[in-house]
Amino acid sequence: MEQVTEQTVEEAAEKLPILLIPQLWVRLLCIGVLVVLLWFFVNPMLLGIRHAGCYAGCVVCVTGIVFFALNPMISAAADKIWKDQHGRILLCILAGFVSVCVLFGLIVSICMGVALHKKPKAESTLVVLGCKVRGSTPSLMLQRRLDAAFAYLQAHPDVPVIVCGGRGPDEDISEAQCMAEYLTGKGIPEYQIYREEHSVSTRENLTNAKAILERELFDRHITIVTDGFHQFRASLIAKDCGLSCDAVSAKTPWYLAPSYWVREWLGVAQFLIFG
Numbered sequence: 440m441e442q443v444t445e446q447t448v449e450e451a452a453e454k455l456p457i458l459l460i461p462q463l464w465v466r467l468l469c470i471g472v473l474v475v476l477l478w479f480f481v482n483p484m485l486l487g488i489r490h491a492g493c494y495a496g497c498v499v500c501v502t503g504i505v506f507f508a509l510n511p512m513i514s515a516a517a518d519k520i521w522k523d524q525h526g527r528i529l530l531c532i533l534a535g536f537v538s539v540c541v542l543f544g545l546i547v548s549i550c551m552g553v554a555l556h557k558k559p560k561a562e563s564t565l566v567v568l569g570c571k572v573r574g575s576t577p578s579l580m581l582q583r584r585l586d587a588a589f590a591y592l593q594a595h596p597d598v599p600v601i602v603c604g605g606r607g608p609d610e611d612i613s614e615a616q617c618m619a620e621y622l623t624g625k626g627i628p629e630y631q632i633y634r635e636e637h638s639v640s641t642r643e644n645l646t647n648a649k650a651i652l653e654r655e656l657f658d659r660h661i662t663i664v665t666d667g668f669h670q671f672r673a674s675l676i677a678k679d680c681g682l683s684c685d686a687v688s689a690k691t692p693w694y695l696a697p698s699y700w701v702r703e704w705l706g707v708a709q710f711l712i713f714g
Contacts, residue, residue: 459514466507473503479697488695492702529666547671547707551700554674555667559685562595564657566648566684568641568665569604569614577617580666583689585621588664591687592627598662600627602650615684641673645680652682659683666691668699672706678712697703 448686460466474483483489506513520526567588570581577585593597600622604614615634623629633655635647652659663673665687677684691699 455491458510458517460510465502466510469507470504472610473500473507476500476697477504479694480701483695483698490698492698492700492701492706496698496701538586543708544704547704549702551668551671551703554686555688556668557686559591559686559687560661561660561685562598563660563662563685564652565598565600566645566661566663567600567602567618568644568663568669569602569618569638570665571667572604572607572610572612572614572617575611575617577621579692580674580689580695581614581618581619583691584664584666585618587687587689589622589625589627591662591664592622592631599631599633599655599657601633601635601648601661603638603648605637605639607639641669642676642680645673645677645682649680649682661685662687665689666699668696668703672703672710674706675710679710 451478460469475502477497480493484493517530521530565588567584570584571578572581574712588600592600602615602618602622604618606613610617612633613636615636619629619632619634622632633651635644635651638644638647646660649659651657652661659681661677662685663670663677664687665673669693670686670688673685674684
């Protein structure tokens, strides 16, 4: 009886059955879902929007499609690798890495969801983070941020607003100037708007905005206006800059949200690793 048990354990150790998905309909269903998800990462690039979230999403989706399409062959190859001690270590490392990435994405997504729905607790200086300008007009995402800022300013007419963002190589004016012109065009007094026209990143947005707060003797508690997916990372950077913050979130176009959501996972990872 003892020999049978040892033999069973040994045979089990020589196989890696968990990768095999014998049901064809399950594999086809997974491929269909991944093809739909792939569209969400390819479509922004067709619209001229290219960033790390698009590329990472495409890589994951294509890898998943290949895995499910060639599952029997990949499973058989994994079984062979598993029989070798070094191969077994390699597969365990790979499985651990994938598990950590999935867990990290889940935890960060929960934090992003909480930050997205955060509401301002009190009046504070509004800081609108920069976004793409097309020529001299705001992009769709920037316009939504500005509309969210305008709605807040209508409810709190005495609150100063700092608009952030320098001029990119394909922009006719700085993002800050574009935002200031948009807000003044909707009736916000120019004296209420402070421009920060030199930054090219979220950290620079907030670092330079902090300098304006100190120069004008404003409180270091601010309300950040940006897309909902961006609020969590922005709050981490703000705290790292010595600021406390509330949030006013702009709505992101549904067809762009998945790629930017994945980009934020990478951005949060970069912040945690490099600061």
